[in-house]
């Protein structure tokens with residue numbers, strides 16, 4: 001067949017789908033239940049059109065953003081997703097290193113196959129070359145609170161500078177492919193933030209992750225627990241998984257520091273709205289008091305632009321990172337950043353904006369229904 005150059009994130013996904021086996025694809029790809037929300041996360045971006053301005057000198061485009069006192073070179077961040085060594089042996093470290101080189105935000109899952117400490121080690125050589133690594137830790141709150149407190153201490157000591165507390169997973173969503181075929185973490189991999197054997201009792205169960213979550217994660221978690229968590233660390237706490245104005249206000253009222261508008265990539269409650277459609281009400285409710293970020297379905301620079309136009313400070317990508325790791329490890333993620341950053345730069349330039357602070361609602365409109 002003719003030589004084909006990878007040109008966009010869909011090309012990366014297509015290539016990755018050919019490389020990964022069913023056990024891994026079943027876990028990485030689908031949303032919960034009928035995959036409606038997962039699909040809509042992407043489709044919803046197409047329901048907004050761009051409203052470019054012309055003749056505005058776009059010879060220099062600055063994509064940098066600032067959050068919690070850190071300046072990032074791009075608003076495209078790496079989402080926390082579990083068990084990345086199933087995509088490529090370099091796993092989470094490949095994405096962390098690539099984010100660091102690109103001046104992008106990075107987040108690590110609690111249930112990663114690389115430990116917090118090893119992530120810090122993996123970026124240390126880049127930091128000594130002058131690159132800045134800003135890494136955040138995604139926290140699941142365990143029934144055993146000491147376990148979560150220990151993770152927070154370790155995150156602080158390993159140079160992580162914010163916590164993302166996942167609020168949408170008191171139980172795992174029903175992921176049908178995993179129920180039908182069973183899912184197993186391959187034997188040579190483990191949940192690296194914990195002692196050997198963590199999750200092993202769940203390994204006997206064909207629905208490994210679901211069993212692990214229901215054994216370990218606390219479904220009684222509520223706002224009072226987040227208030228308590230706030231007293232246990234100096235790190236800013238972002239609540240990940242907010243979809244409504246009501247909850248957005250509670251995040252502010254409870255003294256928490258940020259929001260990620262997320263539906264967990266459609267993997268939890270199927271049938272909720274696409275995140276881009278929930279963003280506006282959350283941003284309005286928060287009224288600039290704390291930063292609002294978003295994830296879900298971002299595949300192109302123009303998607304990032306639309307999220308920024310609706311008030312997101314930055315955008316996380318989840319599956320695109322996994323597909324990029326599967327394609328070519330750290331180099332794959334470098335390619336992902338090259339593509340998304342170039343697409344965003346070009347969308348900004350062709351829309352007539354030369355820095356991120358200029359991007360507002362006037363640059364998009366809902367697609368007209370015909």
Ligand code: FNR
Pocket residue numbers: 027028029041079080081082109110111138166240262263264265266267295296297298316317318319320
């Ligand atoms: C996730 N996500 C996730 N979120 C979280 O808080 N803790 C976790 O361990 C995981 N694990 C995980 C595994 C896999 C395979 C995926 C695809 C996702 C959700 C993730 O942080 C993010 O919300 C979504 O991935 C964003 O949607 P896209 O970019 O994948 O469409």
